[in-house]
Amino acid sequence: MEADAAAPPPERPVRDRYFDTLRAAALVRVVTYHTFGWAWAGMVFPSMGVMFALAGTLMAKSLERPAAKVVKSRLRRLLPPFWFWGVFVVLAMLIHGWLPPWQIIYWVVPLGDPPGNAWGEQAWEILWYLRTYLWFVLLSPLLLRLFRLAPLPVLALSLTPVLALNFVWTAPDNRFGSALWDLSTYLFCWLLGFAHRDGVLQRLHPVLVAALSLAALGYGGWYAFSHQSDYGTYDLDSNPLAQAFWSAGFVLVLMWAKAYFRIDFARLTGFRRLDRTVTVFNARAVTIYLWHEIALILAVPLIDQFWNVPAFEKYLPLESQWFMFGIGWVLIAVFVLVCGWVEDVAAKKKPRLLP
Template sequence: MGSHRKGAARRRATAPAGRDGYFDLLRAVALVRVVAYHTFGWAWAGMVFPSMGVMFALAGTLMARSLRRPALTVIRGRVRRLLPPFWFWGFFVVTAMLVHGWMPGWRIVYWIVPLGDPPGSAWAEQAWDVVWYLRTYLWFVLLSPLLLRVFRLSPVVVLVLSLVPVVVLTYVWQPPEGRLGSALTDLATFLFCWLLGFAHHEGVLGRLRPLAVAVASLAALAYGGWYALAHRSAYGGTYDLDDDPLAQAFWSAGFVTLLMYAKEYAGLVGPSRSRLVTVFNARAVTIYLWHEVALILAVPLIDRFWEVPAFEAHLPLESQWFLFGVGWVLIGGFVLACGWVEDVAARRKPTLLPGGRAARMGA
């Protein structure tokens, strides 16, 4: 153990202050899994790789790192980087809904700052339903200065206790219907993962014994997996973690802890020079926001392919894998057409395709 900790400390001391290739790879895999889930609808996808837990943990790590600077400055920077891409995407989604007869009330203000779920028409629900992640992320950003203070009082105890809120919402107190209940549930579900990011940045994970981490993580996985399978009838007969907050919280806690501790223990690194991974990370918000729009547009586009005899004869137009491929082509188009907004939001020089030089893990 002593040599491992010394080696890990040397790696942290000599690591460049730029991007973390391992975390960048995890974020890229998480985004691919999200698109795959929304294409194929695999109920088991969340168990194979809990993307949202991974993304919240990585965001928590970056937030803790940024909070070495004044909290208000950090929050302002995070909000500035999030809202312009959201506004740009929202302009097209809201316009399309208005054209199709939707008329919003005062809650349209949530399309300006998504502190609650923005309203929308059923016609475009597949497109705007993804905003829950931005809403939860925004609340975690706003709460992070306080959360980090509490976490530092007793890191391991606070980390373990962060699973209590989702247990309370499941067994003790039913959250209210609507926006408030949804926000509370999502915050409780992913609170552990966000604080796990704090634990990584603060060096708490690196100080834990491998056996203790393994036992605790496997216990969380076992409980989350058992709950998902045993309570399928309460969630539409499926074991999809996205429908089951308690199972999602515990499964993500165990899975993501192992992923992040593996980096500390084994010094795992990722493909830091991969242009593809760099693009995924520099355009993460664009990919996330526009991927459902891409999948929606892919369906009528493939329908047109049937009108071309050569396509009908030689392309697997009925295959979901073909839809997946066409969806990624359209996502690539949105990255090229809309990704520059992320550069503007981050006060970088807009580029058509990022990755020409190493990017910094800034605020």
């Protein structure tokens, strides 16, 4: 009994601050892009490719446990925050004249794009990411088995589907086709997460990684700029093939560097406020992603009211998008405080204002 009493408490799992920082940066980039619409933002930092790669490595780690339990746990963590957010969005659309079709079932389990009206489109159009993530979670037990049969060949061939959709077979213009495009676009990044977790990347020679990365970036960048007339822009979000290859080359370096140089950003803990911010971003990632568009939508009428205050009109840059960007983050912080607790409940934790 005395020995048991003297035993130290079990250590809590240590967070990988490198991955946490990448996820926080990806979320900031998403909000920035949706505020300013900069076409070049995706080339500076392909946030969705980064997020899928991080999710892939965490999924591979989790699948050391029984697959059914892992999938159930992922669904439990994802769906309650989505349902909570969806209640407000669906009610708002109903108030604004939306008559839901039978496809409203996708607001319960987003295996396909949930329906909605044009009034709420800016809020619900971001759900493609949750739908794609959900499908990757469901497919991961099979994908991981396939990957481990021949890691490098499977990783290389994972870019084949997006090439096939682009040059061989056109996917139907419906929910199935949209899901197929997104899964094909980010399959390589998801499998990169597997490759990192299984130690495949750290065995690759730096010269090979540099050559493969530059080749992918070069092809993705060339395709984006050479097909602007087809897509109306070089924005990667409008061009799945360019997105797939640019993200592949960019994320390959990030994941390989993590494995090869054993980067952990452990020194981040020495900067308490920055470390705290990264912690909050990761613990409230779903909340930030779901609510950020609504925050940006609400920022516009809120700033309109500022014009009625003479001092605000005189001294504040009310016409600046940067000002809207700042107000948007203030509203995101409010949503994190008011709605973030749902993520705690979904994870079977005690609800808290901030983690």
